[in-house]
Amino acid sequence: MSHLPERKEKVCLNCRAAIHGRFCHVCGQENIEPKESFWHLVTHFMYDITHFDGKFFSTMRYLLFRPGYLSHEYLRGRRADYLHPIRMYVFTSAVFFLIFFSFKNNEEIMGVNEIKPSAGTQLKKLNKNRAVLLKNLADSSIPSVAKNAYEKSIVAVDSDIAVITRDTTAKDKLKTLNNTGFTVFSGNGKDTNYRNVNAYDSIQKLLPTAKQDNFFERRFTRQSIHLKEKYHNNSKEIWSAILEKFKHLFPQMLFMSLPLFALVLRLLYIRRKNLLYVNHLVYSIHLYCATFIIILAGMGIEGIFSLVNTREPGWLSTIIVLTGFFFWYKSMRNFYEQRRAKTIFKYCLVLFMSAIIMVILFSVFFIFSAMSI
Numbered sequence: 001m002s003h004l005p006e007r008k009e010k011v012c013l014n015c016r017a018a019i020h021g022r023f024c025h026v027c028g029q030e031n032i033e034p035k036e037s038f039w040h041l042v043t044h045f046m047y048d049i050t051h052f053d054g055k056f057f058s059t060m061r062y063l064l065f066r067p068g069y070l071s072h073e074y075l076r077g078r079r080a081d082y083l084h085p086i087r088m089y090v091f092t093s094a095v096f097f098l099i100f101f102s103f104k105n106n107e108e109i110m111g112v113n114e115i116k117p118s119a120g121t122q123l124k125k126l127n128k129n130r131a132v133l134l135k136n137l138a139d140s141s142i143p144s145v146a147k148n149a150y151e152k153s154i155v156a157v158d159s160d161i162a163v164i165t166r167d168t169t170a171k172d173k174l175k176t177l178n179n180t181g182f183t184v185f186s187g188n189g190k191d192t193n194y195r196n197v198n199a200y201d202s203i204q205k206l207l208p209t210a211k212q213d214n215f216f217e218r219r220f221t222r223q224s225i226h227l228k229e230k231y232h233n234n235s236k237e238i239w240s241a242i243l244e245k246f247k248h249l250f251p252q253m254l255f256m257s258l259p260l261f262a263l264v265l266r267l268l269y270i271r272r273k274n275l276l277y278v279n280h281l282v283y284s285i286h287l288y289c290a291t292f293i294i295i296l297a298g299m300g301i302e303g304i305f306s307l308v309n310t311r312e313p314g315w316l317s318t319i320i321v322l323t324g325f326f327f328w329y330k331s332m333r334n335f336y337e338q339r340r341a342k343t344i345f346k347y348c349l350v351l352f353m354s355a356i357i358m359v360i361l362f363s364v365f366f367i368f369s370a371m372s373i
């Protein structure tokens with residue numbers, strides 16, 4: 001509420017509705033004089049800031065130290081004294097991802113290390129590719145143009161086999177094999193037989209319909225060839241590009257997991273007729289926000305130890321992780337108010353089903369990141 005004088009006219013300047021009191025009952029605007037001094041503007045701004053801070057800190061206090069309490073308050077309709085769940089999630093997640101991605105690089109987040117296959121492994125791959133090419137060449141249904149392409153590929157593979165047999169240190173100089181360890185799409189090994197996407201498309205067009213790759217094989221193989229061509233078979237650059245793309249989609253992935261997590265809770269507590277889906281969703285938002293803060297606290301403790309060039313003790317990391325798991329259990333116990341044994345059982349189910357949801361979402365978003373580069 002502003003400290004400016006109230007207007008004598010009882011007509012709202014915003015919606016022109018008749019006013020009974022200081023605020024419009026239609027749009028909520030305060031019926032005050034529109035002309036204000038610079039001092040009034042500054043004091044109003046400071047009041048709004050301190051009012052927000054008061055709400056923020058009181059909300060955070062209940063969120064962290066009374067698990068499940070805020071969700072209960074929202075369910076009872078007591079909402080004016082606390083931050084709105086959506087606003088709190090946007091603010092908390094923004095701060096979390098800003099700090100998290102500032103202190104963690106792509107390799108630390110994903111735990112990706114460049115794979116250096118041995119000469120023996122590379123020789124096995126070459127022999128496997130040669131066998132596949134010979135099998136395709138022996139197929140009488142393929143056209144002569146495709147056979148010529150397969151014959152050239154066999155010659156190239158034989159050349160690489162001769163090179164690595166003669167000198168095992170030349171494993172990184174093979175022309176027909178990708179030696180970078182990039183295997184997101186190349187599990188079938190087809191991408192190693194083509195120098196570029198055009199060559200792959202040309203061969204596919206020449207093959208009979210029954211011999212051509214299906215839609216998914218074609219998309220994945222083309223993308224694998226494209227990435228290796230674009231980044232010159234450098235796996236480190238390929239992984240960095242994929243992880244950079246995935247990093248920008250990670251907040252969206254977590255946001256999409258919210259309604260799915262709430263759906264799991266709705267199914268587990270389907271007999272609670274007084275709880276609607278939106279109540280589970282609000283509880284999930286509060287739980288996510290608290291989890292973000294706990295993770296940030298753990299990162300802060302880790303940062304303190306890194307400042308003094310000391311590794312964080314393992315027991316302290318364990319305590320932080322257990323604190324997060326205990327918080328989840330305590331919030332479920334307080335919000336749903338069921339017996340301890342039943343809560344523990346449903347708590348384990350929630351963790352299991354949440355893990356499945358996150359694995360599926362992670363896979364979908366990660367593949368989408370790799371496919372959109």
